[in-house]
Amino acid sequence: MNRISDRILVGLTWLSGIGMCMVVTGLLLFLIFHGIRQITPALFFGDTPWLKAITGQSPVFDGIWPAVTGTVLLVFLSSAIAVPVGVASGIYLAAYASSRQRAFWGSMVDLLSGTPSIVMGLFGFTMILFLRKTVNPTAQTGLFLAAVCIALLILPYLIRTSQAAIAGISTHLRLIGPAAGFSKWQNIRHVLLPLASRGILSGIILAVGRASEDTAVILLTGVVAQTGIPRNIWDKFEALPFRIYYLAAEHRNATELEQGFAVALVLLFLTGFLFAIAFLLNRYAENRWRIRRYQ
Amino acid sequence: MEPAVVISNLEVLFFGKAVLKDIHLSLWPGRITVLVGPSGSGKSTLLRAINRLNEFFPDCQTRGSVSLHLQNQYHGDIYQNTIPLSDLRRRVGMVFQTPAVLPFSIEKNITMPLQVTVGLTGSALTERMTRALQEVALWDEVKDRLKSSANTLSGGQQQRLCLARVLALEPQILLLDEPTASLDYKSAARIESLLLNLKERYTILAISHSLSQTRRIADRVCVLRQGQLIQEMDRNDMADIRTFQGLMEAAF
Amino acid sequence: MLKINPPEKWIETGLFMAAVVSAVAIVSILLLLIYFCLPLFSGNGLSRVFSWRWQPIDGQFGILPMCAGSLALSILALGIAFPPAIGICTLVHVLSRGVFARIVLILTHFMTGIPTVIYGFVSVFVLVPRIRSLSEAGTGFSLLTAAITLAILILPTIVLVCYTRLEQLDPVLRLASAAMGFTPIQQMRHVLMPAATKGVAAAAILGLGRAMGDTLISLMLAGNAAQFPGSLFTSFRSLTAHIGLVVATDSQSLAYQSVFAAGLVLFLLVAALNLIIRKTDNRITANAFLRVQETRHEQNF
Ligand SMILES: Nc1ncnc2c1ncn2[C@@H]1O[C@H](COP(=O)(O)OP(=O)(O)OP(=O)(O)O)[C@@H](O)[C@H]1O
Numbered sequence: 001m002n003r004i005s006d007r008i009l010v011g012l013t014w015l016s017g018i019g020m021c022m023v024v025t026g027l028l029l030f031l032i033f034h035g036i037r038q039i040t041p042a043l044f045f046g047d048t049p050w051l052k053a054i055t056g057q058s059p060v061f062d063g064i065w066p067a068v069t070g071t072v073l074l075v076f077l078s079s080a081i082a083v084p085v086g087v088a089s090g091i092y093l094a095a096y097a098s099s100r101q102r103a104f105w106g107s108m109v110d111l112l113s114g115t116p117s118i119v120m121g122l123f124g125f126t127m128i129l130f131l132r133k134t135v136n137p138t139a140q141t142g143l144f145l146a147a148v149c150i151a152l153l154i155l156p157y158l159i160r161t162s163q164a165a166i167a168g169i170s171t172h173l174r175l176i177g178p179a180a181g182f183s184k185w186q187n188i189r190h191v192l193l194p195l196a197s198r199g200i201l202s203g204i205i206l207a208v209g210r211a212s213e214d215t216a217v218i219l220l221t222g223v224v225a226q227t228g229i230p231r232n233i234w235d236k237f238e239a240l241p242f243r244i245y246y247l248a249a250e251h252r253n254a255t256e257l258e259q260g261f262a263v264a265l266v267l268l269f270l271t272g273f274l275f276a277i278a279f280l281l282n283r284y285a286e287n288r289w290r291i292r293r294y295q
Numbered sequence: 296m297e298p299a300v301v302i303s304n305l306e307v308l309f310f311g312k313a314v315l316k317d318i319h320l321s322l323w324p325g326r327i328t329v330l331v332g333p334s335g336s337g338k339s340t341l342l343r344a345i346n347r348l349n350e351f352f353p354d355c356q357t358r359g360s361v362s363l364h365l366q367n368q369y370h371g372d373i374y375q376n377t378i379p380l381s382d383l384r385r386r387v388g389m390v391f392q393t394p395a396v397l398p399f400s401i402e403k404n405i406t407m408p409l410q411v412t413v414g415l416t417g418s419a420l421t422e423r424m425t426r427a428l429q430e431v432a433l434w435d436e437v438k439d440r441l442k443s444s445a446n447t448l449s450g451g452q453q454q455r456l457c458l459a460r461v462l463a464l465e466p467q468i469l470l471l472d473e474p475t476a477s478l479d480y481k482s483a484a485r486i487e488s489l490l491l492n493l494k495e496r497y498t499i500l501a502i503s504h505s506l507s508q509t510r511r512i513a514d515r516v517c518v519l520r521q522g523q524l525i526q527e528m529d530r531n532d533m534a535d536i537r538t539f540q541g542l543m544e545a546a547f
Numbered sequence: 548m549l550k551i552n553p554p555e556k557w558i559e560t561g562l563f564m565a566a567v568v569s570a571v572a573i574v575s576i577l578l579l580l581i582y583f584c585l586p587l588f589s590g591n592g593l594s595r596v597f598s599w600r601w602q603p604i605d606g607q608f609g610i611l612p613m614c615a616g617s618l619a620l621s622i623l624a625l626g627i628a629f630p631p632a633i634g635i636c637t638l639v640h641v642l643s644r645g646v647f648a649r650i651v652l653i654l655t656h657f658m659t660g661i662p663t664v665i666y667g668f669v670s671v672f673v674l675v676p677r678i679r680s681l682s683e684a685g686t687g688f689s690l691l692t693a694a695i696t697l698a699i700l701i702l703p704t705i706v707l708v709c710y711t712r713l714e715q716l717d718p719v720l721r722l723a724s725a726a727m728g729f730t731p732i733q734q735m736r737h738v739l740m741p742a743a744t745k746g747v748a749a750a751a752i753l754g755l756g757r758a759m760g761d762t763l764i765s766l767m768l769a770g771n772a773a774q775f776p777g778s779l780f781t782s783f784r785s786l787t788a789h790i791g792l793v794v795a796t797d798s799q800s801l802a803y804q805s806v807f808a809a810g811l812v813l814f815l816l817v818a819a820l821n822l823i824i825r826k827t828d829n830r831i832t833a834n835a836f837l838r839v840q841e842t843r844h845e846q847n848f
């Protein structure tokens with residue numbers, strides 16, 4: 001009887017594995033089938049000549065160029081805020097904090113990483129309301145606010161990956177610096193950070209991927225469907241994931257719908273590419289430090 | 296009498312590097328064969344070749360043959376897939392170098408494998424468990440705390456629990472990888488006398504690092520060095536402690 | 548030549564300040580939400596927001612249907628995702644360690660990298676029509692649609708956390724059970740899973756938290772009618788979607804306050820889940836997380 005139930009279980013596990021593979025490939029094929037033909041210069045720039053569009057001489061109306069710029073700016077700004085703070089914080093947790101401090105600050109990081117992104121967006125929105133009530137009655141949501149909120153969203157990844165990368169270095173390697181008379185910071189700067197750089201880098205890349213695909217935060221902090229390229233960092237902006245969301249709900253005709261598939265494909269290429277780099281970096285880092293235990 | 300295990304021309308490679316080569320060895324029922332040799336010489340690997348446990352490790356290759364001759368039941372080369380893997384491993388019991396208790400209660404450590412692999416239930420189950428625990432002289436120490444976690448036992452008790460677990464499954468061949476390594480002198484002596492009692496019923500292959508222990512329990516000693524069997528000794532060679540030590544020193 | 552290094556103490560202080568940022572952020576999120584919820588505690592604000600009716604035109608601002616919606620959605624999604632997640636773990640951990648397992652693992656990792664909006668987008672065109680034809684009445688934007696999509700979204704998280712925990716088990720456990728003649732599936736059922744129960748439970752709760760915090764799937768697929776999710780095929784609204792919808796459209800003050808209440812409820816729910824995870828399996832944050840969070844462990848979108 002046990003044998004039979006075991007057999008059934010084995011069958012079910014294979015079923016779930018194969019099912020998952022089918023879902024993923026199905027999703028990819030579906031998007032490629034519907035979207036690949038639309039990936040042309042016109043998708044990005046509409047009727048505007050691409051050179052003029054890129055240099056910002058003339059606005060783009062039909063294309064997704066403003067959304068691409070919006071997403072790039074957003075990712076750039078939020079990483080500029082989050083990466084230094086995240087890495088520094090990771091270093092502190094891995095190399096300076098006592099185990100009790102590590103547990104305490106670590107639990108804060110976990111809380112932050114558990115916070116739903118819509119709550120992060122709401123936080124940004126309430127900050128604007130707060131500013132309106134207090135110092136600046138004309139405060140508006142915009143690119144900078146969105147970048148700050150996204151930075152908070154990706155901060156935990158950065159902290160945890162840098163922390164893990166540094167903590168994963170073997171004791172043997174850790175002691176090389178001090179043995180050579182390095183001070184604590186010198187050891188971190190010249191031995192630990194170089195050794196941990198791949199792990200940290202893969203964390204940064206994943207954070208970038210995360211920043212580029214989040215929609216809930218920007219939904220509340222200044223993304224709009226049509227605005228062109230933002231003029232300054234306080235301006236409203238467009239973004240790729242929001243464009244997809246918007247097109248799913250509001251497409252007026254078949255062409256717009258096809259554009260939706262193409263944009264989805266573009267975003268998937270982008271995040272997939274980032275993901276692949278991070279994965280490879282990480283694999284390398286892991287193999288380097290892996291210690292297997294055998295009987 | 297025919298041997299229960301016949302290993303011929305066995306070669307085991309990890310990552311393309313031969314860890315055991317050219318091994319020929321036969322084990323007879325009713326006798327304890329002790330395997331000695333320097334650390335890293337391949338003793339554990341040889342043991343694991345007999346229940347095909349090496350296959351767990353990545354990039355391990357095994358060549359040659361290991362034939363089992365179990366009374367009226369099975370006869371053949373285990374590497375030819377003639378015996379289902381789980382049957383093979385149930386008939387060839389193994390105790391590891393370090394105690395490997397399951398993170399469950401003491402009782403469950405013994406009963407669960409019986410339920411799963413043999414299908415025992417009810418009073419037969421408790422009976423077997425009690426008998427096995429008594430055999431390894433652990434019963435008196437744990438009979439009041441059968442439900443507490445096996446991890447709370449001391450190292451030596453854990454090792455005896457592992458032995459009991461294997462005995463409860465009633466194998467025909469016993470592979471013991473330094474079964475007394477984590478035991479104090481007294482419990483080691485108890486395990487030794489237990490082994491001497493058990494040897495009537497089983498074919499035993501044990502690893503030992505202690506020459507005096509080897510002398511006490513072994514009917515035959517095989518010396519392994521750098522993956523090769525370089526010497527065999529029987530009781531006669533061990534009778535005189537001086538000659539035995541001389542032989543061993545020459546071997547190492 | 549002598550190189551002057553910045554004083555060690557300053558560096559340590561600087562790094563410490565960076566570590567404090569997350570704590571400051573989380574505390575200010577909580578305080579700001581509470582601050583904007585304060586007006587609710589005067590008059591009958593509280594009872595008006597925690598009621599079962601959302602009809603802004605009649606001055607009804609109850610968010611309880613959305614709470615029910617969030618709970619129903621996340622529990623259902625977990626229920627759909629959990630069994631196959633365990634199946635996949637079993638497959639890659641004990642049953643197939645070859646090429647297929649590797650493909651499955653890489654795909655699982657890859658799935659965590661697919662933007663949520665894409666799952667939602669594809670689901671609108673693939674799943675919605677099928678559910679619509681299945682239910683006869685209704686638009687296809689329903690609890691079931693959202694739950695299935697969300698299940699696909701949280702599946703890789705659960706798989707990866709469980710898998711990491713299984714890999715962390717002492718390899719001797721597998722070896723010992725195999726040596727007793729356990730088949731791979733028996734090893735999993737009787738030894739490995741029981742030994743990793745806490746980790747598996749924590750993974751499930753983690754998936755639940757992610758499902759609860761997700762906005763886009765329910766926004767795109769649930770239909771967003773502010774009503775109690777009475778059946779699998781009814782349209783409903785989650786707390787997260789509610790926040791997004793109201794902030795984008797309404798501007799009456801009590802409507803806003805209901806949004807802050809929704810935000811606070813959501814925050815507290817997820818924080819409570821976080822606490823439960825810590826209590827269940829304190830290693831999960833220390834170890835398992837580290838490897839999985841690189842795959843967006845708790846990302847909520
Ligand atoms: N899983 C494995 N992967 C790679 N090499 C292995 C593996 N297991 C054992 N080896 C190698 O095989 C050789 C023999 O190992 P084995 O464990 O059999 O030695 P041993 O004689 O039991 O040593 P000890 O007395 O220390 O237990 C060693 O060089 C070891 O490094």
Ligand SMILES: [Mg+2]
Nearest residue numbers: 338339392472
């Ligand atoms: Mg050994």
